[in-house]
Amino acid sequence: MSLTKIEQLFNAKLTQLQQQGISKGDEKIITGRRAPTDGFGPRYFLDGYPEQAFLRMNSNSYLGLTGHPRLINAEAEAAEQFGTGPGAVRFISGTYRPHVELEKKLAEFHGRDAAMIMSAAYATMMGVLPQFISEETLVVSDALNHNCIINAIRLSHPVRKEVYAHADIDALERILEANKGQIKRVCVVTDGIFSMRGDHASLDRINACYRRHEAGYEEGIITVVDDSHGVGAFGRTGRGTEEYTGGKADILIATLGKAFGVNGGYVAASSAVIAYLRETAPLYIYSNPITPAEAAAAMAALDIADSPEGLRLLEKLRSLSARLRAGLKRLGFETLPGEHPIVPILIRDTEKTSALVAHLFTHQILATGLNYPVVPKGEQEIRLQVAADHTEKDLDYLLAVLAEFNR
Numbered sequence: 001m002s003l004t005k006i007e008q009l010f011n012a013k014l015t016q017l018q019q020q021g022i023s024k025g026d027e028k029i030i031t032g033r034r035a036p037t038d039g040f041g042p043r044y045f046l047d048g049y050p051e052q053a054f055l056r057m058n059s060n061s062y063l064g065l066t067g068h069p070r071l072i073n074a075e076a077e078a079a080e081q082f083g084t085g086p087g088a089v090r091f092i093s094g095t096y097r098p099h100v101e102l103e104k105k106l107a108e109f110h111g112r113d114a115a116m117i118m119s120a121a122y123a124t125m126m127g128v129l130p131q132f133i134s135e136e137t138l139v140v141s142d143a144l145n146h147n148c149i150i151n152a153i154r155l156s157h158p159v160r161k162e163v164y165a166h167a168d169i170d171a172l173e174r175i176l177e178a179n180k181g182q183i184k185r186v187c188v189v190t191d192g193i194f195s196m197r198g199d200h201a202s203l204d205r206i207n208a209c210y211r212r213h214e215a216g217y218e219e220g221i222i223t224v225v226d227d228s229h230g231v232g233a234f235g236r237t238g239r240g241t242e243e244y245t246g247g248k249a250d251i252l253i254a255t256l257g258k259a260f261g262v263n264g265g266y267v268a269a270s271s272a273v274i275a276y277l278r279e280t281a282p283l284y285i286y287s288n289p290i291t292p293a294e295a296a297a298a299m300a301a302l303d304i305a306d307s308p309e310g311l312r313l314l315e316k317l318r319s320l321s322a323r324l325r326a327g328l329k330r331l332g333f334e335t336l337p338g339e340h341p342i343v344p345i346l347i348r349d350t351e352k353t354s355a356l357v358a359h360l361f362t363h364q365i366l367a368t369g370l371n372y373p374v375v376p377k378g379e380q381e382i383r384l385q386v387a388a389d390h391t392e393k394d395l396d397y398l399l400a401v402l403a404e405f406n407r
Helices: 004-020 070-080 090-094 097-109 121-130 147-155 169-178 201-218 241-245 271-279 293-304 307-330 350-362 391-406
Strands: 029-033 043-046 049-056 114-118 137-142 159-162 185-191 222-228 251-255 265-269 342-346 368-370 381-385
Touching: 029 241, 049 391, 070 293, 097 114, 097 265, 097 293, 114 121, 114 350, 121 147, 121 222, 121 251, 121 265, 121 271, 137 169, 147 185, 159 169, 169 201, 185 201, 201 222, 201 241, 265 271, 293 307, 293 391, 307 342, 307 391, 350 368, 350 381, 350 391
Parallel strands: 137 159, 137 185, 185 222, 222 251
Antiparallel strands: 029 043, 043 049, 114 265, 251 265, 342 381, 368 381
C-alpha cells in the first residue's frame, strides 16, 4: 500500500496552513536551563542557538515549580520506589498509593468529596464531559471555550448545542429561558480562565442564572468548568476562578501541568459523580494514569501551594503581572485588565503580530503570537505569561525590547 496519494493531500494542507500564517512550524527544542543569576530569572537554551540564553515568556508553569527541589526529590524518591511507569490502567493493576493520596489531596484542596486523576486535562475533558450529555441534553458553551471543550461536545452528540457570546450572561439567560419544557437536561460548560486572553468566567453570575431556570428542566442544569489556567495561579490562595468569583462548579476540571508544574489532569466533584466516572469515562478506564512519581511530585506542589511559601509565590505573581500590565500601558500597547498572569498584547494585525514575535526572538525572548483563524480577525495578539520565577529585571528587559519595537 502506497502513501503517495494521501501524502499529496497532506502536503497541500500543510501548504495551506503556511499560507494562512497559522502553521506552527518546526518545534523549538529546549536543550538546557540556566539557574537564576544576577537578579534575572532562569534562562533556556535552544537547539541551534547554543550561545543564546532565552527568557521564556510563554510557559504555563505559573508558580515556577518545575525546578523546585521538593518536587524533584519527591519524584525521584517515588520513581526509585515504584519504577518509571504504572504499567497498567487503573482498574487492572495501575493504581498506586501516590495516585490515591493525590486524589484525596486534590479533593480537599477544592473542598470536594472526591477527585479522579487522568493523563492530561485535555483527556479529562474529552473523557468526562460526554458522560454528562445524553440525547436529551442541551449543551451551552461560551464562544471562547478551549478546543478540548469544543471537541468534547462534538464527541457527545447532544440533542442541541447553543453558543453564547463570550461572557454574555444575558445571552445565557435567554438560552435557558427559551428551552424550558423542550429539553430534559442542560449542561453549561465554560473555561474558568480563558487561555487566549487571561480573563475569567463570572461563575457567580452563571450560577445565579442557572438557579433561576433549573426548575424548568426535568433533569436539572449541570455546570462544568475547566479551570486549568486558573487553579494554582488565580485567587488569593490559588483555588482559581471559583475562589476569585465566589461561584462553584458542579464538575471542576483542571490540570497538574500548569501552575503545579508536573503533568496530568483531574476532575473534582461529589463522591457519586466520581464513582460514576470511574465506571464510564473511557479515557480513564482504558488509558494509563500519570506515573506514581508524577503523582508524588504533584502532591509536593499542592503542599507548597497550600502553604505560606505558596501565598508568597502568588503575591509575587500578582505583583509581577501588574508591573507588566502597567509597563505595557505606559508604552502604548493595548492589553486587558485583570490579575491573571496571562497578559495579552492586542496587536489586531497578523503581519505586525508575526513581526513582533520575531523581534522578541531576536532579543532572546520566547513569546507566543496568536493570529487568525486561531483567534478572530481583529483579535490578533501576543500572549505573554508571567511566572513566579521571573524577576522585575526580567520584565524590565522585556519592556525595553518592546519599547524598541514600538518606536
